[in-house]
Amino acid sequence: MSDPVTALKGLKNTGGFASISEVGPTGMITLRGDLSAKPVIKAAVAASGVTMPEQGRIGSEGNHAMAWMSPDELLILCAYGDVHDRLAALNKKLSGQHTLAVNVSDARAMFRVRGAHAREVIAKVAPVDMHPDAFTPGMFRRTRFAQVPAAFWMPEPDVVQVICFRSVARYMYDLLGMAAQSRSEVGYFRR
């Protein structure tokens, strides 16, 4: 098998007030099921290696994470190479339980926005309250970035991690680059 490539092969833009970089191949599993059912929770926690996230939140540890996507959907993040094993283990644990677990690692693109004003890049394209008191680490938001669906969270202060569909990776990269163009800081989110 060839080495997997991401949509933009790790493109990076450091020309603006925040840097935009495409993240390398990442394992992603969509799990749909009854999120209040014990076997589902147990299997999800085992597959992700992190605790069950509450509504609108993400739990992470190292490069493992699990995000709440909807009342019946979770997103499990792991190393790209681990996806097939984790998916198999998940399906095994969930046999007999009505769920749907699929590999979506290649269906997505992921970007990291880094910089002191990274929050402003997001606030220019997403209708989300990015005030430091309002959007805090541990939160996970599904929303739109200008004209495409996206989800994001802040793994650390000044860093925003963005997930979108693979086919619009180029649009997302250009969009974030425009939002971060130099001399366009809003200077709004003071701490």
Add this chain to the structure above:
Amino acid sequence: MSTRLATPGRLIDKAAPVSFTFNGKQLRGYKGDTLASALLANDQMLMGRSFKYHRPRGVVASGAEEPNGLVNLGSEGRFEPNQRVTTTELFEGLEASSQNHWPSLEFDVGAINAQLSRFLPAGFYYKMFMYPRSFWEHVYEPIIRASAGLGKAPKARDVDTYEHFYTFCDVLIVGGGVAGMQAALTAGKAGARVILLEQTDHWGGRAPVDGGRIDGAPVDDYVKETLNALRSMDNVEMRLRTMGAGVYDHGYALGYERLTDHAPEAAGPRHRLWRIRAAQIITATGAIERPLSFAGNDIPGVMLASAVRDYVVNYGVSVGDRTVVVTNNDNAYLTAIALKHAGLDVPVILDARVLPSDLGLIERAKALGIRVLMGHAIATVKGGKRVTGVSICAQAGEGAVLEEIQCDAVAMSGGWSPVVHLWSHCGGKLRWDTAHACFSPDVDNPPKGSDGMGFVTPAGAASGMFALDDVLHDAHAAAEGVITSLDMKLPKDVTSPIAERREESPMAPVWMMPQGASVKLREKTWLDYQNDVKVSDVRLAAQEGFVSVEHAKRYTTLGMATDQGKLSNINGLATLAGALDADIPTVGTTTFRPPYQPISLGAIGGEARGDIFQPIRRTPMQDWHEANGAVFEPVGRWRRPYAFTRGLESTHDAVMREVKNTREKLGLLDASTLGKIIVKGPDAGKFLDMMYTNMMSTLKPGKCRYGLMCSENGFLIDDGVVARIDEDTWLCHTTTGGAESIHAHMEEWLQTEWWDWNVYVANVTEQYAQIAVVGPNARTALERLGGMDLSKEALGFMDWADGTLGGFKVRIFRISFSGELSYEIAIDAGHGQALWDSLLAVGADLGAMPYGTECLHILRAEKGFIMIGDETDGTVIPQDLGLNWAISKKKEDYLGKRAQARSHMTDPSRWKLVGLETVDGSTLPDGAYATGEGTNANGQQNMIGRVTSTYHSPTLDRGIAMGLVLNAPDRMGEVLRFPGTDGKIYEAKIVDPVFYDKEGSKQNV
């Protein structure tokens, strides 16, 4: 003449000169000037021509309400018409030119219209251009379009960038005058998240110009101290050059920030549109002074009293050496006093009122030696391009001239109107304030949010409070009320500052000057300067029955110019009320709509320009396509290769080559865009039996089946191959354009109708790159990659298998949309390009070539396969297309079944699908209609069919087509006539839609 004074200006820096040009003339101003103040300082009072009569126009106001001072600004990629001189900050190198005149501003041929004004009254166009009707399109409209219009349309592409910014706050305060600042201070002290917007480049509004003392100190000190206090609060955001443009439902508001209009060469975006969600909004938008209606009130040099004062105090500019002040209120006396203090002459103050005693400002003016004439008015202003004098009359009379006075400027004040625009945008009601003769916010009827509570509060002059002390108290109270409604608490020690009170005499409403002005005077009395609407026009409208203010507005065009009647509306409707003998409040106002002032289209579009105008979806192999001659076509938001051209080959030739090559050798198609939806669960089979017209529950794992999907109304909406993966999992392929909508369609039925069925769906379209390997050499190529048994026995037609092919983990579907031996290979998208490369490599000597969507279309049309969007258009049911074989008769139900049983759907006269073969081998025009005998009820020729797909088939070397035809099955062999738009009549024979390999032997090898 107007000129720069030796006295300093509050807002300008005389140490920083700035040069600019007006109509090519080099002029000088200072940093801090507006274009208006700089032009006046250079004695450039004449700034443009009016819209209809091309009357000479000078600046009237000093702010956003300015109707006259509109210019073309900038050049090339920064050219913009209709820019207001009063809100344009001066910068080095600014280029402005005047508008709406030919050949020059000084001498304008269009001014002939003014001589004809007696023949061009309100409604002239409506009356004149009614007949003959045919003249409208070819004669009247072109002439009107050529003679009307203000600025020029930009020709060059805009070189600037724009952006949006989403933010949320507890309290949004619009207006950075003392009211807005005080409200921000109070709300800020309570700990609320506050945003304070000011449209100009300075804080404090007009209070510092009008003077007075706050807590014992000058207003400027209060502004400075309050600013410092606000700046120290992290919870308060303040923005200059940011206009509150509109207030919308649920506390949504737009702020329009002009970042580089005053410094066009600066880096970064030009405008930023703030998209704000505020829990509460305070409108501290101030008030606008009204003109007075007297004859000649549009002659350059006649200005609002407050503007004359602003130019003197803020910019050190005098608009004239001798200024006559005319008023119906005390406020204008401030102008007379300011002019006197600047050493200028005020020959007389004409006060329309007759007051029992001289209080406050009147007393002060008189003490300065200014002559005050009570009960007097202007009969007419003298002058053409510039005021030369006024004739004075009694306000109570009909305009008999008592005295003539020479002057070069007139400062008028008809009272003040609160800026209620933002209050009104979302439904705030108004009440008539008799004491001030103005509409003010009716605070008992605010715009209401989803909780039924008001979310906008006016403050200061915007709520009808005009005395400084009242303004501050009202602003503090507004903020306090808002804080309480947010369940927040104001610290006890936070109180309103106290301002000194002036003794004031009441104003008197004056809507016509003099009160009994003759028709002759009324015809020279302007209401709307930009659109040339006069008192006589409004009276004519009333006389002709336009009694509703909204009708009168449209009939006369009052308030319909780019200033949206900020100066003219109240005077206009008071005139209308007078003509109708009605009360002003019963006549009411026209509707206030956002934006408050025009905002740029760039700001509205935001970042969506150029490459990111809209998202373009890209497949994993898109880079390769771009590098290998692909000509693209839009399919949904994808750009799919239409054909891959080689060298100098035309696109048509490339398509022909691709078809032949695929039929004879080996073609590769990037089919990644096809929708792929996983459906899983114990009820998945039952669910799919409802979604598709045919049976999917009986499909065996490892097998594929072609299926049709209909809407509830029976119309065909999508098609594709369904593969059963395991006992409770299916994979549904959709059309490229249908992936998202069919996914949503499935979710909708699962969530709203069959919520108790155990089914989950997931859209995995983008997880896979999918490559169709098509043609007689397809199997050989794949066998060369090796790893899977692809023999007919192991993987028959409509089978699928998982496996490893040439080291790639793949899923192979043996399906065909071309009639050839064909495999579709799905692979994780991250490996798509590598597999594509491998296939091209192993297929090189087998004739492997990529093909595009046009080849795909021809291949399928030769086989008579339908295409969603060609053979269907939302009105076609599967039965029309002869697809009855794909409609289960065994199933009790499926979406669309009931609808397809309706009488109209079973009508035998519905047009049905057939093949069409031109008699001479030419290609039918797409969309052409077949003509029948006779005419329909509308006298139009009857139509008996239409072309849905048409191509030149290189395989058959002739034109082939499909179409929907009346009584088609009974007409096989009949020849139909299709008139083309090229004047030719195409004749085509009705044939079977399958043109190629009817037995299907080629795909089944």
